[in-house]
Amino acid sequence: MLGNALIGLREGLEASLVVSILVAFLIRTDRRRELPKVWAGVAFAVLVSVGVTLGLTLAEQALTFEASEALGGALSIVAVGFVTWMIFWMRSNARAMKADLEGRLEAAIRMGPIAVVVMATLAVGREGLETAVFFFAAAQAAGETVRPLIGFLIGIALAVLIAYAIYRGAMRINLAKFFTVTGFFLIFVAAGILAYGVHDLQEAGILPGLTTLAFDVSAAIPPDSWYGTLLKGVLNFSPQTTVLEAVVWCLYVAVVLTLFLLPQRTRSTTAATA
Numbered sequence: 001m002l003g004n005a006l007i008g009l010r011e012g013l014e015a016s017l018v019v020s021i022l023v024a025f026l027i028r029t030d031r032r033r034e035l036p037k038v039w040a041g042v043a044f045a046v047l048v049s050v051g052v053t054l055g056l057t058l059a060e061q062a063l064t065f066e067a068s069e070a071l072g073g074a075l076s077i078v079a080v081g082f083v084t085w086m087i088f089w090m091r092s093n094a095r096a097m098k099a100d101l102e103g104r105l106e107a108a109i110r111m112g113p114i115a116v117v118v119m120a121t122l123a124v125g126r127e128g129l130e131t132a133v134f135f136f137a138a139a140q141a142a143g144e145t146v147r148p149l150i151g152f153l154i155g156i157a158l159a160v161l162i163a164y165a166i167y168r169g170a171m172r173i174n175l176a177k178f179f180t181v182t183g184f185f186l187i188f189v190a191a192g193i194l195a196y197g198v199h200d201l202q203e204a205g206i207l208p209g210l211t212t213l214a215f216d217v218s219a220a221i222p223p224d225s226w227y228g229t230l231l232k233g234v235l236n237f238s239p240q241t242t243v244l245e246a247v248v249w250c251l252y253v254a255v256v257l258t259l260f261l262l263p264q265r266t267r268s269t270t271a272a273t274a
Helices: 002-028 032-062 065-111 113-142 146-167 175-203 226-235 243-261 264-273
Strands: 213-216 240-242
Touching: 002 032, 002 065, 002 113, 002 146, 002 175, 032 065, 032 113, 065 113, 065 175, 065 243, 113 175, 175 240, 175 243, 213 243, 240 243
Parallel strands: none
Antiparallel strands: 213 240
Protein backbone atom coordinates (compact mmCIF):
# COMPACT_ATOMS: atom_id res chain seq x y z
CA MET A 1 0.00 0.00 0.00
CA LEU A 2 2.76 2.46 0.93
CA GLY A 3 4.69 2.15 -2.30
CA ASN A 4 1.58 2.50 -4.44
CA ALA A 5 0.34 5.38 -2.29
CA LEU A 6 3.57 7.20 -3.13
CA ILE A 7 3.05 6.46 -6.83
CA GLY A 8 -0.55 7.67 -6.65
CA LEU A 9 0.42 10.81 -4.72
CA ARG A 10 3.24 11.74 -7.06
CA GLU A 11 1.48 11.04 -10.36
CA GLY A 12 -1.90 12.22 -9.06
CA LEU A 13 -0.50 15.55 -7.93
CA GLU A 14 1.12 16.12 -11.32
CA ALA A 15 -2.16 15.42 -13.12
CA SER A 16 -4.16 17.48 -10.61
CA LEU A 17 -1.80 20.42 -10.98
CA VAL A 18 -2.18 20.24 -14.75
CA VAL A 19 -5.97 20.40 -14.39
CA SER A 20 -5.83 23.24 -11.84
CA ILE A 21 -3.53 25.28 -14.11
CA LEU A 22 -5.91 24.88 -17.05
CA VAL A 23 -9.00 25.71 -14.98
CA ALA A 24 -7.37 28.71 -13.28
CA PHE A 25 -6.23 30.07 -16.66
CA LEU A 26 -9.76 29.89 -18.10
CA ILE A 27 -11.29 31.54 -15.04
CA ARG A 28 -8.63 34.26 -14.90
CA THR A 29 -9.11 35.10 -18.60
CA ASP A 30 -12.92 35.01 -18.29
CA ARG A 31 -13.37 31.99 -20.56
CA ARG A 32 -15.54 29.84 -18.33
CA ARG A 33 -17.45 28.62 -21.39
CA GLU A 34 -14.39 26.53 -22.25
CA LEU A 35 -14.44 24.69 -18.90
CA PRO A 36 -16.82 21.87 -20.02
CA LYS A 37 -14.45 21.06 -22.88
CA VAL A 38 -11.47 20.84 -20.52
CA TRP A 39 -13.43 18.63 -18.10
CA ALA A 40 -14.51 16.42 -21.03
CA GLY A 41 -10.86 15.96 -21.97
CA VAL A 42 -9.93 15.15 -18.38
CA ALA A 43 -12.75 12.60 -18.10
CA PHE A 44 -11.71 10.95 -21.37
CA ALA A 45 -8.08 10.75 -20.21
CA VAL A 46 -9.16 9.11 -16.94
CA LEU A 47 -11.34 6.57 -18.79
CA VAL A 48 -8.50 5.69 -21.16
CA SER A 49 -6.09 5.21 -18.24
CA VAL A 50 -8.53 2.95 -16.39
CA GLY A 51 -9.18 1.04 -19.59
CA VAL A 52 -5.47 0.47 -20.14
CA THR A 53 -5.10 -0.87 -16.59
CA LEU A 54 -8.05 -3.24 -16.99
CA GLY A 55 -6.84 -4.31 -20.43
CA LEU A 56 -3.38 -5.17 -19.12
CA THR A 57 -4.88 -7.13 -16.22
CA LEU A 58 -7.22 -9.14 -18.47
CA ALA A 59 -4.49 -9.79 -21.02
CA GLU A 60 -2.13 -11.02 -18.30
CA GLN A 61 -4.76 -13.42 -16.93
CA ALA A 62 -5.44 -14.94 -20.36
CA LEU A 63 -1.81 -15.81 -21.11
CA THR A 64 0.22 -18.91 -20.33
CA PHE A 65 2.65 -18.75 -17.41
CA GLU A 66 5.69 -18.07 -19.57
CA ALA A 67 3.88 -15.47 -21.69
CA SER A 68 2.44 -13.84 -18.56
CA GLU A 69 5.89 -13.57 -16.99
CA ALA A 70 7.30 -12.15 -20.22
CA LEU A 71 4.53 -9.54 -20.40
CA GLY A 72 4.94 -8.62 -16.74
CA GLY A 73 8.71 -8.32 -17.07
CA ALA A 74 8.50 -6.20 -20.22
CA LEU A 75 5.90 -3.87 -18.72
CA SER A 76 7.94 -3.52 -15.54
CA ILE A 77 10.91 -2.31 -17.58
CA VAL A 78 8.67 0.06 -19.58
CA ALA A 79 7.17 1.38 -16.32
CA VAL A 80 10.63 2.05 -14.89
CA GLY A 81 11.55 3.91 -18.07
CA PHE A 82 8.40 6.04 -17.71
CA VAL A 83 8.97 6.90 -14.07
CA THR A 84 12.68 7.63 -14.58
CA TRP A 85 11.92 10.02 -17.42
CA MET A 86 9.13 11.62 -15.37
CA ILE A 87 11.38 12.18 -12.35
CA PHE A 88 13.99 14.07 -14.35
CA TRP A 89 11.48 15.88 -16.58
CA MET A 90 9.54 17.29 -13.64
CA ARG A 91 12.70 18.42 -11.91
CA SER A 92 13.90 20.28 -14.99
CA ASN A 93 10.59 21.63 -16.32
CA ALA A 94 8.31 22.13 -13.31
CA ARG A 95 8.84 25.90 -13.30
CA ALA A 96 8.03 26.26 -17.00
CA MET A 97 5.05 23.87 -16.91
CA LYS A 98 2.48 26.59 -16.12
CA ALA A 99 3.49 28.87 -19.00
CA ASP A 100 3.73 25.93 -21.41
CA LEU A 101 0.24 24.62 -20.55
CA GLU A 102 -1.35 28.05 -20.76
CA GLY A 103 0.29 28.67 -24.14
CA ARG A 104 -0.95 25.37 -25.52
CA LEU A 105 -4.47 25.96 -24.18
CA GLU A 106 -4.54 29.45 -25.71
CA ALA A 107 -3.58 27.99 -29.08
CA ALA A 108 -6.19 25.22 -28.74
CA ILE A 109 -8.95 27.74 -27.99
CA ARG A 110 -8.13 29.61 -31.20
CA MET A 111 -8.31 26.34 -33.16
CA GLY A 112 -11.74 25.34 -31.88
CA PRO A 113 -13.62 23.26 -29.27
CA ILE A 114 -12.31 19.89 -30.42
CA ALA A 115 -8.74 21.12 -30.08
CA VAL A 116 -9.45 22.15 -26.47
CA VAL A 117 -10.78 18.68 -25.64
CA VAL A 118 -7.81 17.01 -27.33
CA MET A 119 -5.32 19.31 -25.60
CA ALA A 120 -6.78 18.59 -22.14
CA THR A 121 -6.90 14.86 -22.91
CA LEU A 122 -3.25 14.75 -23.93
CA ALA A 123 -2.09 16.94 -21.03
CA VAL A 124 -3.72 14.70 -18.42
CA GLY A 125 -3.57 11.47 -20.41
CA ARG A 126 0.23 11.36 -20.42
CA GLU A 127 0.28 11.23 -16.64
CA GLY A 128 -2.60 8.75 -16.66
CA LEU A 129 -0.94 6.28 -19.01
CA GLU A 130 2.34 6.44 -17.08
CA THR A 131 0.39 5.80 -13.88
CA ALA A 132 -1.55 2.89 -15.40
CA VAL A 133 1.57 1.06 -16.56
CA PHE A 134 3.53 1.77 -13.38
CA PHE A 135 0.64 0.75 -11.14
CA PHE A 136 0.17 -2.50 -13.05
CA ALA A 137 3.87 -3.31 -12.72
CA ALA A 138 3.89 -2.41 -9.00
CA ALA A 139 0.79 -4.52 -8.32
CA GLN A 140 2.33 -7.46 -10.16
CA ALA A 141 5.52 -7.09 -8.15
CA ALA A 142 3.55 -7.06 -4.91
CA GLY A 143 1.82 -10.28 -5.97
CA GLU A 144 -1.69 -8.94 -5.37
CA THR A 145 -4.06 -6.23 -6.54
CA VAL A 146 -6.35 -5.24 -3.63
CA ARG A 147 -3.95 -3.56 -1.20
CA PRO A 148 -1.85 -1.90 -3.93
CA LEU A 149 -5.08 -0.54 -5.40
CA ILE A 150 -6.18 0.80 -2.01
CA GLY A 151 -2.83 2.48 -1.48
CA PHE A 152 -2.90 3.88 -4.99
CA LEU A 153 -6.39 5.35 -4.51
CA ILE A 154 -5.35 6.86 -1.17
CA GLY A 155 -2.42 8.55 -2.89
CA ILE A 156 -4.67 9.86 -5.68
CA ALA A 157 -7.19 11.20 -3.16
CA LEU A 158 -4.47 13.00 -1.20
CA ALA A 159 -3.08 14.44 -4.43
CA VAL A 160 -6.47 15.84 -5.44
CA LEU A 161 -7.00 17.38 -1.99
CA ILE A 162 -3.54 18.98 -2.01
CA ALA A 163 -3.99 20.34 -5.54
CA TYR A 164 -7.41 21.76 -4.63
CA ALA A 165 -6.01 23.37 -1.48
CA ILE A 166 -3.20 24.94 -3.53
CA TYR A 167 -5.71 26.15 -6.11
CA ARG A 168 -7.91 27.74 -3.44
CA GLY A 169 -4.91 29.34 -1.78
CA ALA A 170 -5.44 27.36 1.44
CA MET A 171 -2.06 25.65 1.20
CA ARG A 172 1.37 26.61 0.02
CA ILE A 173 3.85 23.93 -0.89
CA ASN A 174 7.33 24.08 -2.34
CA LEU A 175 6.70 21.93 -5.39
CA ALA A 176 10.38 21.80 -6.31
CA LYS A 177 11.22 20.25 -2.93
CA PHE A 178 8.17 17.99 -3.08
CA PHE A 179 9.13 16.53 -6.44
CA THR A 180 12.75 16.21 -5.32
CA VAL A 181 11.86 14.26 -2.16
CA THR A 182 9.30 12.01 -3.85
CA GLY A 183 11.65 11.52 -6.79
CA PHE A 184 14.39 10.33 -4.42
CA PHE A 185 12.15 7.66 -2.90
CA LEU A 186 10.64 6.70 -6.25
CA ILE A 187 14.11 5.84 -7.54
CA PHE A 188 14.29 3.00 -5.00
CA VAL A 189 10.72 1.91 -5.75
CA ALA A 190 11.56 1.87 -9.47
CA ALA A 191 14.75 -0.10 -8.83
CA GLY A 192 12.67 -2.77 -7.12
CA ILE A 193 10.21 -2.86 -10.01
CA LEU A 194 13.11 -3.19 -12.46
CA ALA A 195 14.61 -6.08 -10.48
CA TYR A 196 11.20 -7.76 -10.41
CA GLY A 197 10.90 -7.33 -14.17
CA VAL A 198 14.26 -9.01 -14.64
CA HIS A 199 13.13 -11.88 -12.41
CA ASP A 200 9.95 -12.26 -14.51
CA LEU A 201 12.01 -12.45 -17.68
CA GLN A 202 14.21 -15.06 -16.02
CA GLU A 203 11.14 -17.13 -15.13
CA ALA A 204 9.94 -16.80 -18.72
CA GLY A 205 13.26 -18.21 -19.91
CA ILE A 206 14.21 -15.02 -21.76
CA LEU A 207 17.07 -14.13 -19.40
CA PRO A 208 19.44 -16.65 -17.79
CA GLY A 209 20.45 -17.10 -14.15
CA LEU A 210 17.16 -17.95 -12.44
CA THR A 211 18.84 -20.41 -10.06
CA THR A 212 22.03 -18.40 -9.55
CA LEU A 213 21.43 -16.55 -6.30
CA ALA A 214 23.34 -13.53 -5.08
CA PHE A 215 22.04 -14.17 -1.55
CA ASP A 216 19.31 -16.01 0.34
CA VAL A 217 18.22 -14.38 3.60
CA SER A 218 14.88 -16.14 3.89
CA ALA A 219 15.74 -17.36 7.38
CA ALA A 220 16.49 -13.84 8.65
CA ILE A 221 13.73 -12.10 6.64
CA PRO A 222 10.81 -14.52 6.17
CA PRO A 223 8.65 -13.44 3.20
CA ASP A 224 5.48 -13.83 5.31
CA SER A 225 6.76 -11.69 8.22
CA TRP A 226 5.51 -8.12 8.64
CA TYR A 227 8.92 -6.65 7.88
CA GLY A 228 9.41 -9.00 4.94
CA THR A 229 6.02 -7.93 3.60
CA LEU A 230 6.89 -4.26 4.15
CA LEU A 231 10.19 -4.57 2.28
CA LYS A 232 8.47 -6.48 -0.51
CA GLY A 233 5.61 -4.00 -0.85
CA VAL A 234 7.68 -0.81 -0.73
CA LEU A 235 11.04 -1.75 -2.25
CA ASN A 236 10.14 -5.11 -3.83
CA PHE A 237 12.93 -6.71 -1.82
CA SER A 238 13.17 -10.46 -2.34
CA PRO A 239 14.93 -12.62 0.30
CA GLN A 240 16.06 -14.85 -2.57
CA THR A 241 17.65 -12.53 -5.12
CA THR A 242 19.42 -13.70 -8.23
CA VAL A 243 22.78 -12.30 -9.26
CA LEU A 244 21.28 -10.58 -12.31
CA GLU A 245 18.55 -8.95 -10.20
CA ALA A 246 21.11 -7.66 -7.71
CA VAL A 247 23.38 -6.31 -10.45
CA VAL A 248 20.51 -4.54 -12.23
CA TRP A 249 19.22 -3.04 -8.97
CA CYS A 250 22.64 -1.74 -7.95
CA LEU A 251 23.45 -0.34 -11.39
CA TYR A 252 20.10 1.45 -11.67
CA VAL A 253 20.35 3.05 -8.23
CA ALA A 254 24.02 3.97 -8.68
CA VAL A 255 23.51 5.66 -12.06
CA VAL A 256 20.06 7.24 -11.63
CA LEU A 257 20.56 8.39 -8.04
CA THR A 258 23.93 9.93 -8.88
CA LEU A 259 22.45 11.87 -11.81
CA PHE A 260 19.46 12.89 -9.71
CA LEU A 261 21.59 14.24 -6.86
CA LEU A 262 23.86 16.25 -9.15
CA PRO A 263 23.13 19.98 -8.97
CA GLN A 264 20.80 20.93 -11.79
CA ARG A 265 23.06 23.73 -13.02
CA THR A 266 25.97 21.30 -13.24
CA ARG A 267 23.94 18.90 -15.35
CA SER A 268 22.83 21.71 -17.68
CA THR A 269 26.38 23.01 -18.09
CA THR A 270 27.68 19.54 -18.85
CA ALA A 271 24.96 18.96 -21.42
CA ALA A 272 25.65 22.28 -23.11
CA THR A 273 29.40 21.53 -23.25
CA ALA A 274 28.74 18.11 -24.78
